[in-house]
Amino acid sequence: MEIGASLVQSAYRAAQPAVAPEPGSGAGADILGRVLNDFASTLAEGEAVSKEAMLGRSDPHALVMALTQTELAVETAATLRDRVVEAYQEILRMPV
DSSP states (O other), X not given: OOOOHHHHHHHHHHHSOOOOOOTTSSHHXXXXXXXXXXXXXXXXXXXXXXXXXXXXXXXXXXXHHHHHHHHHHHXXXXXXXXXXXXXXXXXXXXXX
């Protein structure tokens, strides 16, 4: 059985761990953009279900689920904001 160089090379590349993206490559911005889009869509979905519930066209269970998801999204955003502010304040306290 002969092993070709290309087969060995492809197996070697597959065995290598994934390389982290370089700073400034935009990967962080892509993730942040997806998170913000998910947050906005969760809020919009909760608002739409709430409107439908006010008109009597929505299931109460769907309303509770949408409100719970919206509440969780807002709490997560507030926690994230608090941690970013805390990290910024910690950086400001560092001696230069």
